[in-house]
Amino acid sequence: MNSHGVRELDVVVIGAGQAGLSAAHHLRRVGLEPDRDFVVLDHAPRPGGAWQFRWPSLTYGKVHGMHALPGMELTGADPDRPSSEVIGEYFTAYEDRFDLRVHRPVEVRSVREGSGGRLLVETSEGAYAPRALINATGTWDRPFWPRYPGQETFRGRQLHTANYPGPEEFAGLRVVVVGGGASGTQHLMEIAEYAAETFWVTRREPVFRDGPFTEEWGRAAVAMVDERVRKGLPPQSVVSVTGLPVNDAVRRAREQGVLDRLPMFDRITPTGVAWDDGRAVEADVILWATGFRPAVDHLAPLKLREPGGGIRAENTRAVRDGRVHLVGYGPSASTIGANRAGRAAVRSVLRLLEGAGGRRRAEETAGVAV
Numbered sequence: 001m002n003s004h005g006v007r008e009l010d011v012v013v014i015g016a017g018q019a020g021l022s023a024a025h026h027l028r029r030v031g032l033e034p035d036r037d038f039v040v041l042d043h044a045p046r047p048g049g050a051w052q053f054r055w056p057s058l059t060y061g062k063v064h065g066m067h068a069l070p071g072m073e074l075t076g077a078d079p080d081r082p083s084s085e086v087i088g089e090y091f092t093a094y095e096d097r098f099d100l101r102v103h104r105p106v107e108v109r110s111v112r113e114g115s116g117g118r119l120l121v122e123t124s125e126g127a128y129a130p131r132a133l134i135n136a137t138g139t140w141d142r143p144f145w146p147r148y149p150g151q152e153t154f155r156g157r158q159l160h161t162a163n164y165p166g167p168e169e170f171a172g173l174r175v176v177v178v179g180g181g182a183s184g185t186q187h188l189m190e191i192a193e194y195a196a197e198t199f200w201v202t203r204r205e206p207v208f209r210d211g212p213f214t215e216e217w218g219r220a221a222v223a224m225v226d227e228r229v230r231k232g233l234p235p236q237s238v239v240s241v242t243g244l245p246v247n248d249a250v251r252r253a254r255e256q257g258v259l260d261r262l263p264m265f266d267r268i269t270p271t272g273v274a275w276d277d278g279r280a281v282e283a284d285v286i287l288w289a290t291g292f293r294p295a296v297d298h299l300a301p302l303k304l305r306e307p308g309g310g311i312r313a314e315n316t317r318a319v320r321d322g323r324v325h326l327v328g329y330g331p332s333a334s335t336i337g338a339n340r341a342g343r344a345a346v347r348s349v350l351r352l353l354e355g356a357g358g359r360r361r362a363e364e365t366a367g368v369a370v
Contacts, residue, residue, distance in 0.1 A: 005126065006114075009037055010353055012121050012130040014111075014298075016042035016102045017049025018069065019328030020136030021091065022342025024100045025070050030350060034101040038130075041123060042104040043141075047095055048088030050140035057166045057190055060086040069094050070339055108137075111324075112301035119302075119323055132349045135299065136327045136342075139292035146178075146290055150268040156284045164287070167191045174282055175199070176273055178264075179289030180206040185244060185259065187289055192258045199281050201273070203264045207243035208250065225330050229313050232306025235294065235330030294329055316345040323352065 011027060013020050024040045032038050046052060060066075061079025066087065068074050072094050077086045095102055107124040114120035114129045121128040143162040151158075161183045167190035175195045177188045180202035192198045229235050244250070253259045265273035274280040296304075296311065304311045304320045311318055311326060318324040325348060327341035 006120065006129045007126065008118065008129045009039060010130060011038035011132045011134060011349055012119075012128050013038060013040040013134045013136060014108050014121075015049075015136035015138060015328070016040055016044070016047065016091075016095070016100075016104070017051075017136060017138050017328060017338070018067075019138070019338035019342055020049075020134070021069055021094060021100065022339045023134045023136060023327055023345050024102075024342075025094075025098055026343050026346035027349075028098055028100070030346065034099065039128065040100055040102045041106040041108055041121075041125075042102050043107050045105050046088065047091040047102070048084065049091060050138055051087040051091075052084050053140060053162070054082070054084045055164045055166050056082045056084070058083050058186070062186070063087075067339060070343070072097060108298050110301055111135075111299050132323045132325070132352050134325045134327060134342075134345050134349065135296065135329070136338075137295040137298075138328050139294055141295040142293040142297075143288075144290050144293050145288055148265070148268050150270075153270045154268050154272075154286065155270045156272075156286065158286045158288065160288045160290070161187070162292075167194050170195045170285060172196050173284040174272075175285045175287060176201060176281065176283045177287045177289055178202070179291065180204060180244075180261070181289065181291060182244060183291075184289030185250065185253075187287060189249060189253045189258060191287075192253070192256075198258065199262060199273075199283070200259060201262045201264055206259075206261060208246050208254075209243040210246045229310060229330035231308060232310050232312035232319075233308040234310040296326075296329075299324065315348065316341050317348050322348075325349065 010032060013023050020040060020042070024034070024038070027038050028034070034040065044052060059080050060077050060083045063083050066074070074090045103125060109122045109124070111133060112120050118129040118131055119133055121130065121133065140162065143160040145160060164187060170191045171194040173195050174197045175191050176199045177184055177191065178201045188198060188200050225235055250259070266276045267274050268286070269280065272281050272283040273286070302321055302324065304318050304324065306312050313319065313326050313329065316325040316327055318326060325345035327345050328338045
C-alpha cells in the first residue's frame with residue numbers, strides 16, 4: 001500500500017463469473033497469490049456469476065453448452081434443478097477448492113490512469129493500483145431496452161429478460177415477446193402454456209438450425225464475432241451468427257404455431273403494439289428479450305472505445321491499452337470461450353509483468369505451463 005492508501009499489486013480481476021474465475025485459476029497456477037499478487041472483485045452478493053440471477057424455470061437440463069471451469073468438472077447435477085442453484089453451488093465449490101478469495105460485494109466505480117505506469121481501480125472497498133487488469137464483467141448488468149414511439153404510453157407491464165420471473169406470472173394475459181434469440185424463444189414457449197395469447201416479434205426472420213452444433217460450425221461463428229471486435233465494433237452474440245438450434249420442444253412449438261413470427265412493430269400504443277400497415281394487437285405485457293450489452297462503463301476514463309463504438313481487442317488485449325484484458329467479451333462470451341480467454345489473458349499479463357519488472361521471479365515460473 002502506498003502513502004495515499006492505495007493498495008498496489010500485480011493484477012486486478014473484475015468479475016467472478018466463468019471468465020473471471022478461469023483467469024483467477026490460471027493466475028493461481030503460475031504462482032500468483034490471491035490478496036498478495038492479485039485480487040478478484042465481484043459485485044454480486046454470492047458466487048454464481050450471472051447464473052444466480054436466472055429465472056427458476058431455466059433448469060440445468062435446459063442450459064445450452066455449460067462448459068466446466070478449468071481444473072474441476074461439474075458432475076452429477078440434477079437436470080431438473082434450477083440452473084441458478086446448480087451453477088451457484090458449483091462456482092462456490094470452485095472458489096473454495098482453489099482458494100480464490102473473491103471479494104464481494106464490491107462495486108468497481110472506475111478504472112483510470114494511475115501513477116508509475118499503474119492503473120487506478122476505484123471501488124467501494126477502496127482503491128487498487130495494479131500493473132494489469134483483467135475485465136470479466138460480462139453483460140448481465142446492461143440489459144438492452146430498444147426505444148419505440150409511444151413506449152411510455154403503454155398501460156400494461158414492460159419487463160426485460162433480466163427481470164423475467166418465470167411463466168406462471170403471465171397466466172391469462174396477452175403477451176408480446178420481442179426478440180429472436182435463445183432467451184426469447186425459451187420465454188415464448190414457456191409462457192404460451194399459461195398465457196391467454198402470445199405474439200412473437202423479431203427484427204429479422206429467425207434462422208433455425210437442424211443438426212448438431214459441430215466444432216467447425218462453432219469456430220466459424222466465433223471467428224465472425226472476433227472479426228467485429230478486432231475492427232472495434234460492438235460485439236454480437238455468438239447465437240446471432242449460429243442461428244437457433246432445433247430440438248423436440250422447438251419442433252412442437254413450431255407445429256403449434258407458437259413460433260409464428262411477426263415483423264417488428266412500428267409503435268407502441270396504450271393497449272398494445274401497432275404496425276404502419278394498419279395491423280395492431282392488444283397486449284397486457286411486453287417482454288423485451290432483446291439481449292444485453294457489455295458492462296464496461298467503468299473503463300470509460302481509459303478511452304478504449306473506437307469510433308465504431310466497441311473496444312478493439314486482439315487475443316483479449318485492448319489495443320488502446322495493453323494493460324487491460326477483456327475476457328468473456330465478444331468471441332469469448334461463451335462458457336468454453338471464457339475458459340480459453342482466461343488462460344490467454346494470463347499468458348499476456350505474465351509477459352507484461354515480466355517486462356515491467358513485476359514481482360514474479362524466474363524460479364516461480366520454472367516448469368509451470370500456462
